[in-house]
Each structure stands twice: as C-alpha cells, then as structure tokens.
Amino acid sequence: MSILEVSGLRKVYSTRLGGDKVEALRNVNFTVEQGEYVAIMGESGSGKTTLLNILAALDRPTGGTVILDGKNLRDVKESAVAAFRRDNLGFVFQEFNLLDTFTVEDNIYLPLVLAGKSYKEMHSRLVPIAARLGIEKILKKYPYEISGGQKQRAAVARAMITEPKLILADEPTGALDSRSSDELLRLFTEVNSLGQTILMVTHSVKAASSSGRVLFIKDGEVFHQIYKGASTDEEMYQKISDTLTLLATGGNVK
Amino acid sequence: MKIGFYPRLAADGIRKNRRTFLPFILTCAGMVMMFYIIMYLASGDILSSTFGAETMRQIFALGSWVIMVFSGIFLFYTNSFLMKRRKKEFGLYSILGMGKGNIARILFWETVIVAVFSIVLGLIGGIAFSKMAELGMVRIMGEEANYRLSVSTLAIKRTLEVFGAIFLLLLLNSVLQVRFSSAISLLRSESAGEKPPKANWLVGIMGVLLLAAAYWLAVTIKDPVEALLVFFAAVVMVIIGTYMVMIAGSVAFCRLLQKNKGYYYRPNHFVSVSSMAYRMKRNGAGLASICILATMVLVTIASTSCLYFGCESVISDRYPRDVNLLLRADGMDALSDENTEDIIAAVDGYVKSNVGAPENAYHFRSLTISGGLNGNVIEPDITKLSSAADARMIYFIPLSDYNAVMGENETLAPGEALLYVNRNSFKADTLSISGGAAFRIKKRLRKFIENGETSMNMLTSLNLVVPDLEAAARGLAGLANFNGDPLLRRSLVYNFDIEPDDQEEFINGLPAFLSDSGIKERLGFTSCTLESRENERRDYFSIFGSLFYIGIIMSLVFLIAAVLIIYYKQISEGYEDQSRFEIMRKVGMTKREIRRSINSQLLTVFFLPLAMAALHIVFAFPIIRKLLLLFNMDNIGFFAATTGISVLAFALFYAAVYKLTSNTYYNTVSGVKEEQ
Numbered sequence: 001m002s003i004l005e006v007s008g009l010r011k012v013y014s015t016r017l018g019g020d021k022v023e024a025l026r027n028v029n030f031t032v033e034q035g036e037y038v039a040i041m042g043e044s045g046s047g048k049t050t051l052l053n054i055l056a057a058l059d060r061p062t063g064g065t066v067i068l069d070g071k072n073l074r075d076v077k078e079s080a081v082a083a084f085r086r087d088n089l090g091f092v093f094q095e096f097n098l099l100d101t102f103t104v105e106d107n108i109y110l111p112l113v114l115a116g117k118s119y120k121e122m123h124s125r126l127v128p129i130a131a132r133l134g135i136e137k138i139l140k141k142y143p144y145e146i147s148g149g150q151k152q153r154a155a156v157a158r159a160m161i162t163e164p165k166l167i168l169a170d171e172p173t174g175a176l177d178s179r180s181s182d183e184l185l186r187l188f189t190e191v192n193s194l195g196q197t198i199l200m201v202t203h204s205v206k207a208a209s210s211s212g213r214v215l216f217i218k219d220g221e222v223f224h225q226i227y228k229g230a231s232t233d234e235e236m237y238q239k240i241s242d243t244l245t246l247l248a249t250g251g252n253v254k
Numbered sequence: 255m256k257i258g259f260y261p262r263l264a265a266d267g268i269r270k271n272r273r274t275f276l277p278f279i280l281t282c283a284g285m286v287m288m289f290y291i292i293m294y295l296a297s298g299d300i301l302s303s304t305f306g307a308e309t310m311r312q313i314f315a316l317g318s319w320v321i322m323v324f325s326g327i328f329l330f331y332t333n334s335f336l337m338k339r340r341k342k343e344f345g346l347y348s349i350l351g352m353g354k355g356n357i358a359r360i361l362f363w364e365t366v367i368v369a370v371f372s373i374v375l376g377l378i379g380g381i382a383f384s385k386m387a388e389l390g391m392v393r394i395m396g397e398e399a400n401y402r403l404s405v406s407t408l409a410i411k412r413t414l415e416v417f418g419a420i421f422l423l424l425l426l427n428s429v430l431q432v433r434f435s436s437a438i439s440l441l442r443s444e445s446a447g448e449k450p451p452k453a454n455w456l457v458g459i460m461g462v463l464l465l466a467a468a469y470w471l472a473v474t475i476k477d478p479v480e481a482l483l484v485f486f487a488a489v490v491m492v493i494i495g496t497y498m499v500m501i502a503g504s505v506a507f508c509r510l511l512q513k514n515k516g517y518y519y520r521p522n523h524f525v526s527v528s529s530m531a532y533r534m535k536r537n538g539a540g541l542a543s544i545c546i547l548a549t550m551v552l553v554t555i556a557s558t559s560c561l562y563f564g565c566e567s568v569i570s571d572r573y574p575r576d577v578n579l580l581l582r583a584d585g586m587d588a589l590s591d592e593n594t595e596d597i598i599a600a601v602d603g604y605v606k607s608n609v610g611a612p613e614n615a616y617h618f619r620s621l622t623i624s625g626g627l628n629g630n631v632i633e634p635d636i637t638k639l640s641s642a643a644d645a646r647m648i649y650f651i652p653l654s655d656y657n658a659v660m661g662e663n664e665t666l667a668p669g670e671a672l673l674y675v676n677r678n679s680f681k682a683d684t685l686s687i688s689g690g691a692a693f694r695i696k697k698r699l700r701k702f703i704e705n706g707e708t709s710m711n712m713l714t715s716l717n718l719v720v721p722d723l724e725a726a727a728r729g730l731a732g733l734a735n736f737n738g739d740p741l742l743r744r745s746l747v748y749n750f751d752i753e754p755d756d757q758e759e760f761i762n763g764l765p766a767f768l769s770d771s772g773i774k775e776r777l778g779f780t781s782c783t784l785e786s787r788e789n790e791r792r793d794y795f796s797i798f799g800s801l802f803y804i805g806i807i808m809s810l811v812f813l814i815a816a817v818l819i820i821y822y823k824q825i826s827e828g829y830e831d832q833s834r835f836e837i838m839r840k841v842g843m844t845k846r847e848i849r850r851s852i853n854s855q856l857l858t859v860f861f862l863p864l865a866m867a868a869l870h871i872v873f874a875f876p877i878i879r880k881l882l883l884l885f886n887m888d889n890i891g892f893f894a895a896t897t898g899i900s901v902l903a904f905a906l907f908y909a910a911v912y913k914l915t916s917n918t919y920y921n922t923v924s925g926v927k928e929e930q
Contacts, residue, residue: 058840079844086842097837101528111842113524119515158841 090159149180286376461498477643501538558805691729828922
C-alpha cells in the first residue's frame with residue numbers, strides 16, 4: 001500500500017514583480033510505499049527543496065496532486081495545515097532546528113505539547129525512543145551544551161515522537177562529521193526496519209546508499225531511480241555514483 | 255587609498271543600517287534639542303522682569319545637569335544596540351584585510367557624521383522650539399510675552415561642549431570594543447550560542463526584599479522633613495530593587511513555573527514560559543530602565559502638576575484673606591480685650607478711609623511655643639528631641655476668640671481645653687507642658703480657625719482652645735525665656751478681604767501707618783507683618799510654574815528615552831526571534847499560534863514595567879504627599895487626582911507606542927520569509 005502518491009507535480013515561481021517565471025518542478029511523479037526508505041538526490045537547483053516543501057505542506061503546488069495516506073494535501077484547509085503537519089509528518093533538518101530556549105527533552109515534547117497531550121503520555125512515549133536513540137543522558141541538557149550528532153538524534157526523536165506516517169529528512173547529515181553521519185544513517189535504517197517510512201533529500205552518496213531506493217531529480221522531473229534490492233551499501237554506493245556521473249555528463253540512462 | 259574612502263565607507267554603513275541608525279540620530283537630536291532649550295531658558299534673560307526669575311533660572315540650571323547626565327547614560331545604552339548589530343560587518347571588514355586601525359577610522363567618521371547630523375538637527379529644533387518653550391513658560395507664569403525669536407550663543411556653546419564630549423566618549427567606547435575582540439568573535443558576536451538563563455534566586459529575593467523595604471519606608475514615614483531624607487534612600491533602593499527583580503526575579507519566576515509540569519506542558523504556556531525566561535534575561539535591564547523612567551515621569555508630572563494646578567488652594571490655605579496681618583507683643587497686656595479692640599478699630603479706620611470696609615474679617619489672639627512631643631508631654635527643650643518627626647507647634651487660643659470666629663458656643667472649666675490637630679493625631683486625654691501647665695482635653699475639634707502660619711509650617715501644630723489666655727500665659731511663665739530666646743510668642747492675627755483685592759500701595763502702607771501713628775507702640779505691640787495674597791501669588795506661581803514646566807520638559811525627555819528603548823528592544827528581538835519563528839512553523843505551529851504566543855509575551859514584557867511603575871507610584875504616594883507639605887500643599891484628594899490622571903494618560907500613551915512598535919517587530923520577524 002502506498003503511503004505517498006505524487007503525480008504530475010508542478011511548481012512555478014514568479015519573480016516579485018510578476019515578470020519572469022521560473023519552473024522549479026515540471027512534472028514529478030512517484031509513489032512511496034508504507035515502510036519504505038527513499039532518498040531523493042539531485043544537484044543544487046534541481047527542485048529538491050521545493051519538492052520537500054510541498055510534501056511538508058509548507059508550500060502549495062501550482063499543479064498536480066500529493067496524496068498522503070489517502071488524503072489529498074490540496075483538501076487540507078490552510079488553517080488546519082499546521083495541525084496536519086504535526087499529526088502526520090516528522091521533520092529532520094540539516095540545521096537540527098532545535099530551539100535553544102528548551103531543554104532537549106522539551107524540544108522533543110514540542111509537537112506533542114502543541115497537540116495537547118498530557119505530560120504523562122509524552123513521557124511514556126519518550127522513554128523507549130530515547131533509549132533507542134541513546135539520548136537518555138542528555139535529555140535535561142540544553143542544545144548549546146551537546147554535540148552536533150546528539151542534536152541530530154534529539155531532532156530525530158522529536159520527529160518520531162508523534163508516530164508520524166512519514167518522516168521527511170532534509171540533508172540530515174549535512175552538518176555532521178562522518179562518524180555522526182554513519183551513526184545517524186544506521187539509526188535511520190534501524191527505525192525504518194521497524195516499519196517507519198522515511199523520505200530523505202540529500203546530496204550525499206553515502207547517505208543515499210543507506211536507503212532502499214534512490215530517486216534522481218533533474219530539471220524539475222524524476223529522472224531515474226535505483227532500487228537497492230539485495231545489494232550491499234557498497235554496491236549501492238557504486239550504482240549511485242555511476243548514475244550521478246551520467247547525470248553530470250548529460251548521458252541519458254532512460 | 256583616497257582620502258574620501260573612510261568617510262564614504264562610514265556613510266555607506268549608516269545608510270545600510272538606517273533602520274537602527276535613524277532612530278539613534280533622532281534620539282541624539284532629541285536630547286540635543288531638550289538640552290539646548292533648557293540651557294536657553296536657564297541662561298536667557300527672558301524672565302528678568304518676572305518675580306522669582308532667579309529661582310527659576312536655578313531650577314533650570316539644575317534641570318540641565320540632570321539632562322546632561324541622563325543623555326550620557328542613555329546614548330551609551332542605545333549605542334550598544336548599534337554596536338551589537340555592526341560587529342558582524344566589522345568582522346567581515348577585518349576578514350577582508352582591514353586592521354583595527356582602519357575600522358577605528360570608519361568608526362571615527364561614522365561618529366562624526368552622526369554627531370554633526372544630530373547636533374545640527376537638534377540645534378535647529380532647539381532654536382525653533384525654544385521660542386515656543388519660552389512662550390509656554392511665560393504663559394504658565396501668567397506674564398506678558400514678546401514674539402522676538404532669539405538665539406542664545408551661550409546655550410549653543412554649552413550644548414556643543416556637552417554633546418561633543420558625549421560623542422567622543424561613545425567613539426572611545428566603540429573603538430575599545432573593537433580593539434579587544436578578534437575578527438572571528440566579531441563575525442559571530444550576533445549569533446553566539448546563548449546559554450539558558452540561570453535562575454539567580456539570591457539576587458531575585460534580594461530585589462524583592464529591597465523593594466519591600468523601600469515601600470515600607472515610604473509608607474511608614476510620618477514627618478515631611480524626615481521624608482525628604484528617606485525619599486532619596488527609598489529612590490535608590492527602588493531603582494536597585496527594580497533592576498534585581500526584573501533581571502533575576504523574573505527568570506526565577508519562569509523557572510518556578512516550569513517546575514510545575516501540569517501548568518508548563520500546556521500549549522498556551524509551553525513556548526511562552528520558556529521564551530519568557532530568555533526574553534527577561536535579555537531584556538531585564540531594559541525593562542527595569544523603562545520602569546524607572548516611567549516612574550520618574552509619573553512622579554514628576556503628578557507632583558509638579560499638583561503643585562501648579564493646586565497653587566490656588568495652597569495660596570488660600572497660606573493666606574486665608576486678601577490681607578493677613580500679624581502683630582506680635584512682648585507682654586500679655588497688648589492682648590487684652592480692650593487693646594485688641596483698639597488696634598482692630600485703628601486698622602479698620604485706615605482701611606475704610608482708603609478702600610472701604612474690610613470684609614470677611616476675623617481675628618484671634620494666640621500664645622505659641624514649640625517643643626518635642628513625648629507621649630502626652632511637650633518638652634520645650636528642643637535639644638531633648640529624639641526625632642524631627644516629634645517636633646510640634648503648640649498654639650493657645652482663648653475660648654472667646656474661638657467662639658467668636660467659628661460662631662460656636664463652647665464652654666470650658668479651668669484646666670480644660672479643646673484640641674485641634676492639623677496633621678497626624680494626638681490620642682491622649684491630657685496634654686501637659688514640661689515645666690508648665692497641664693490640660694484636660696474636653697473635646698476634639700474637626701474644624702478650626704484658618705491660620706496661615708500653621709498651614710505654612712511643616713511641623714504639626716496642636717491648637718489648644720483655653721478658657722483664659724492670661725491664665726495659660728501664667729502657667730507658661732517659667733519657660734518664657736528658655737535658652738535665652740523668648741520661647742513664648744504672643745500674637746494677634748487679623749485677616750480680612752478688601753475690594754478690589756490688588757491695591758498694593760494701600761496694602762503696603764498699612765504697617766507704616768500703624769508705626770507712624772504710634773498706636774502700635776502705645777498698645778504694646780512690637781512688630782507687625784503684613785502679607786498680601788495678591789503679592790505672594792506671583793511668587794508662588796513663578797516657583798510652582800517653573801517646577802511644573804521643568805517637570806513637563808523632563809517628562810518629555812524620559813518619554814523619548816522610554817520610547818526609544820522600546821523601539822530598539824523590538825527591533826533587536828525581532829532579529830533574534832526570526833529563526834525561532836521559522837523553526838516553530840516547521841515543527842507544526844500555526845501562524846496564529848505563534849502570533850498568539852508572541853503577542854502574549856510582548857504584552858507581558860511591555861506592560862510589566864508599566865504595572866510595576868504603577869505599583870511604585872502607589873507606594874510612593876504617601877511619601878510624596880509628605881514632601882508636598884514642604885510646599886504647603888496639603889490637599890490629598892487633589893494629589894490623588896493628578897496622580898490618577900497622570901497614570902492614565904501615560905498608560906494610554908504607552909499603549910499607543912506599543913501598537914506602533916509591535917508592528918516593527920512583526921515586520922522584522924516575518925521579514926526573513928519574504929526575502930527567501
């Protein structure tokens with residue numbers, strides 16, 4: 001069963017004076033199945049961020065549809081969008097986006113507090129997640145006191161605590177050193193193996209190679225995709241590199 | 255590099271940061287303007303013709319010092335906002351290869367540009383408005399005005415000196431700041447990771463205690479003279495206490511709220527409470543400053559307007575009638591019924607032959623001593639006084655005079671007395687004079703003969719109506735010459751109205767008539783004082799008027815300062831909150847939720863100082879009332895009214911400023927999205 005269906009997605013930006021139009025997404029079609037771990041790759045300006053913003057309901061498409069778990073995003077009212085995002089989506093950002101006014105624990109609680117959950121329920125949800133992510137010891141600390149890797153794990157915990165249908169990750173390893181990156185990717189794989197659907201936008205071949213499927217976007221269209229299947233991370237890495245080389249040199253894989 | 259390079263770079267920097275520079279230049283100009291106006295009023299000879307011009311000049315000179323010190327502190331404060339925002343730019347410059355010296359040169363030119371602009375602007379404004387200020391002042395004094403525009407070179411010179419020095423200090427401060435920081439720290443200074451505020455319980459509690467102590471002092475003070483001393487101590491305590499409470503107490507309070515999980519983890523409280531702790535840490539000082547400024551404005555306006563608009567009531571308390579005659583005598587003979595009738599007949603005769611019969615006339619005789627009150631005993635030896643608050647004036651007034659003036663029919667047995675106390679209270683049933691007589695108090699009076707002397711004197715007076723004045727004098731004979739001074743004063747007061755009431759020549763002629771005709775000496779009176787309400791009124795108006803006027807100008811300065819602090823606070827917070835705003839949106843807060851949370855925080859932060867200022871005023875009320883007694887202002891209802899009106903007007907003004915500046919804040923916060 002597919003949890004996310006994107007079809008004919010189009011996004012056109014107008015410059016401020018309404019003169020020139022820029023087509024960020026031309027015609028994007030893909031589906032994500034329940035429990036999949038998908039990476040989206042593409043060069044700067046290929047429309048990755050635009051796509052992610054539309055999937056996150058932060059931005060509205062010019063044309064086409066996005067259906068999340070059977071619900072068309074177009075039908076979600078503007079006023080209900082934030083609640084929809086809170087209930088259905090989890091976010092992991094390159095810059096962690098932890099609020100420095102909160103302790104790690106409170107940062108993780110934020111979406112639940114906004115949803116009006118009781119402290120008891122929040123706490124009982126946090127305990128297993130914190131154990132799995134290995135952040136029990138830093139829960140009472142403030143973001144400025146912990147390392148980048150720890151911050152990103154806290155952010156993952158914040159994304160997971162709402163038990164979202166889909167976790168959207170935007171360059172999650174972009175601000176991490178290689179050890180922390182490896183650890184985060186291992187975590188993603190582990191969380192995914194427990195049934196969590198993840199959609200990750202990334203530049204990093206390494207990050208992409210940990211996923212089950214990689215979509216390549218070029219000039220506002222899905223250009224190509226690779227399934228991991230039974231291959232190892234190393235083989236996947238090689239395949240992705242080859243594809244990227246082709247993309248860069250203008251070859252046509254299709 | 256060409257010569258024009260640095261000035262151009264500096265001008266560029268100012269233009270690019272005009273959102274922060276423009277208010278700063280306007281502030282400086284405003285301060286220059288106010289200073290010039292005050293100097294102009296202090297140095298000019300606008301008022302040489304008016305009564306009390308010298309007093310007024312002194313008051314304004316004092317005011318100019320206050321403004322000077324305040325401008326210095328305040329401009330440093332606002333300049334620190336500028337520097338905080340500029341450091342990143344300077345960091346970039348030094349990465350690009352500029353040395354500290356080069357940056358210092360840019361800073362120099364920046365300061366020169368800002369200084370020239372604001373001083374020129376301020377002086378133009380000052381010269382333009384000084385005439386207005388002068389006319390306003392002359393009007394307040396009720397004098398005739400001329401409409402010549404004049405410029406005081408002395409005031410300009412002083413303004414240039416003072417603000418030149420202030421700008422020099424600002425430049426020095428900026429240069430030192432750049433000098434002692436590295437390029438990297440300059441680049442990062444704005445986004446340096448912020449530590450969560452620690453709740454400093456000790457400082458918070460100390461602040462609360464200080465405030466409580468100051469309030470206690472203000473409320474318990476009894477005596478105007480003591481009030482004056484205590485007032486300054488209380489002011490200092492309140493200022494320090496306010497800073498402590500705002501900076502540390504508020505953070506501690508937020509932490510306390512966070513400990514309460516049931517309260518804290520609610521959608522409405524969660525974000526607000528935790529960001530409040532940050533906001534208060536960053537803004538505590540600013541908020542405390544606003545609170546202090548607001549309190550100053552309110553105290554200044556409430557008390558000076560009370561004095562000015564209550565002037566008439568002060569004057570009529572002090573001078574119950576148009577003509578107030580006070581005759582002193584050496585012996586009791588002068589105060590005999592016959593002599594009293596004779597001298598009053600003589601005065602009446604003089605008045606009648608000149609302007610017509612005296613109206614509303616009344617007279618009373620009295621014996622006066624002063625001393626310290628100890629329980630229910632008056633100790634005439636002032637050296638034994640333990641506190642100035644215990645000093646009392648005691649008036650003995652014959653029953654016949656009391657009954658005649660008040661139209662009463664009281665009777666008294668020997669040793670009995672009626673008592674009227676004009677302030678404070680006296681609860682005992684007997685009153686005795688140490689080394690003299692004792693009196694049993696038969697009745698306490700609520701109303702009494704109008705006596706300008708007692709309302710003028712800041713000491714509390716005990717008025718005893720005795721059956722026989724001569725008997726009372728005999729009882730006091732033993733202490734008549736205590737310490738070599740005649741302790742006992744015998745006087746006759748004769749007050750009356752005349753029509754019309756401003757006949758200076760006649761009024762001034764009366765004492766001369768009494769001496770020259772020989773009647774004064776013949777009847778045993780030694781001196782004669784005449785006070786005319788019309789003559790005194792001008793003096794009162796010149797003092798109260800100039801106090802009121804300087805109160806208005808000071809309030810304007812404080813207001814400008816408060817508004818500016820608010821504006822800068824909104825801008826700098828807006829920049830800092832941009833990223834937080836974005837994150838919350840991404841994590842799933844609706845714009846409305848964010849706006850509501852921000853709104854509630856802004857409201858709290860904004861109106862906290864006002865609420866606290868109002869609290870300060872409530873507790874300052876009793877002590878200021880006592881201070882107003884020093885100016886003979888004894889009308890509590892009227893002071894309450896001017897205070898109420900001042901607070902209300904200020905609150906309205908404050909709300910308007912909030913409305914205007916909160917838009918700036920929202921624009922800044924949401925500005926980042928438009929640019930993306």
